[in-house]
Amino acid sequence: MTTHFQQELNKLKENLLKMAGLAEQAISNAVEALVDRNTALAENMIKEDQKINEMEILIDEWCLKLLALHQPMAADLRFITSAMRINTELERIGDQAVNIAERVISLNQEPQLKPYIDIPRMALITQAMVKDVLDSFVNGDTNLARSVCEDDDLVDALNDQVFRELLTYMMSDPKTITRAVHLIIVSRCLERIADHATNIAEGVIFMVKALVIKHRADAKGEEKKK
C-alpha cells in the first residue's frame, strides 16, 4: 500500500464522517422543526438536503477512482466497497429526514395533536446510532457496531408504541386522523433511519470480521429482521 493511497483512504473516512454529520444534523433539524412547530426550519432543512445529495455523488465517484487507480486487495477493497454502501445509506437517511420535514410542514398548519414525547426520543436514539455506526466504521469497532444493531430493536419498539397510541387518538376522534397519520409516518421515517444505520453496522461487522451477520434473525428462525 502506498502512503499516497493511505492518505486517500483517510480523506475518504473524513468525508464520510462529514456526510454522517450532515445526516445527523438533518434528523435533529427535522425533529426540532416538529417539536418547535418551526416551518421555516423544516423548509430550510429540505433545501439543505441538496448538500448531502452532492456529497454522495462526489464520494461515489471518488471510491470508483480509488478502485480503478489503486486496484486495492483484501481489507482495502472491502473498506472502499463498504464506504460506497455507507455513502448510499447516509444519503437515504437524508431523504428520510426530508420526508419528516415535509410532514412537519403539513402538521404545523393545524393545532398540535398532542405533546411529542416518544418521537423526540426516537430521534435522539437514531442520531446516536448514525454517529456510533460511523465511529465503528472508522475505528473498525465491531462491538460498537453490534450495539447499534441492538438499538434498532429499541427504535422498533418505540415505533410500535407510537403507532398504537395514535390509533387510539384516531378512533376516539376522527378529527385527529390526518394529523395522526402524518405522525405515524414521521415515526416510520425514524424507524427507517434506524434501519439504515443498522445496515451500515452490519456492513462494518462484515468488513471487519468478514462475517455475515445480516439476516441473522432468519438464520435463528426468529421473526424477520429488516
Add this chain to the structure above:
Amino acid sequence: MTTHFQQELNKLKENLLKMAGLAEQAISNAVEALVDRNTALAENMIKEDQKINEMEILIDEWCLKLLALHQPMAADLRFITSAMRINTELERIGDQAVNIAERVISLNQEPQLKPYIDIPRMALITQAMVKDVLDSFVNGDTNLARSVCEDDDLVDALNDQVFRELLTYMMSDPKTITRAVHLIIVSRCLERIADHATNIAEGVIFMVKALVIKHRADAKGEEKKK
C-alpha cells in the same frame, strides 16, 4: 479481459436476473395474498424471502471476489460495483414485499374494507419496473432505464390517491381505521419498491453513460425526488 472473466460476468448477470425474478414473484405473491385474502400464501411468502437474503450474500461475496481476483478497469469495474448495488436494492424489494405480507395477515383477520383496485395496479406497475430495470441493466439500455424512472411518478401518484381515499374511509367511520392504516402502509411499501427500482435505473444510466441523473429533480429546482 480474459474469456474466463467474461464468463464470470455473464454468470453474475444471470444470477442478478434470477434474484430479480424472485423479487418480482415476492411482490406478485404479496399482492395476490392481499386480493385473494390468502393468509397461507402470505405466510409462505415470508418464509421464501430467506432465499432472496441468501442470494444477496452469495452475489455480494462473488462481486468482491471478482474485484479482488481480476482487478477490472473502467466499464467492468463500474459493472461490478453496479451489480453490488442492484443486489442490495433487490434484497430490500424482498423486504418490502415481506412488509406487505405481514400487513396482509393482519388485514385478513377482519372483513375486507373495500374492493382493492389501485393497490393491485401499483403492484403490476412496480413488478414491471423491476423486470424492466434488470433488462435495462443486462442490455445497457438507458432508454428503458429512463422509462422506469418515469413510471415511478405514476406509482407516487397512485400512492397519493390511495392515501387520500383511505383518509375519507377513516373519517367517515372510525371502525375502519386499523384496516385503513394497514392499507396505507401496503401502498407505501409498493411506493418504496418503485423507489428501489428507480435507484437501480439511475445506477444503470450512470453505469452506461457515466452520467449522474440522480437528484436531477433537485438540480432542476423541482420538488425533491426520493
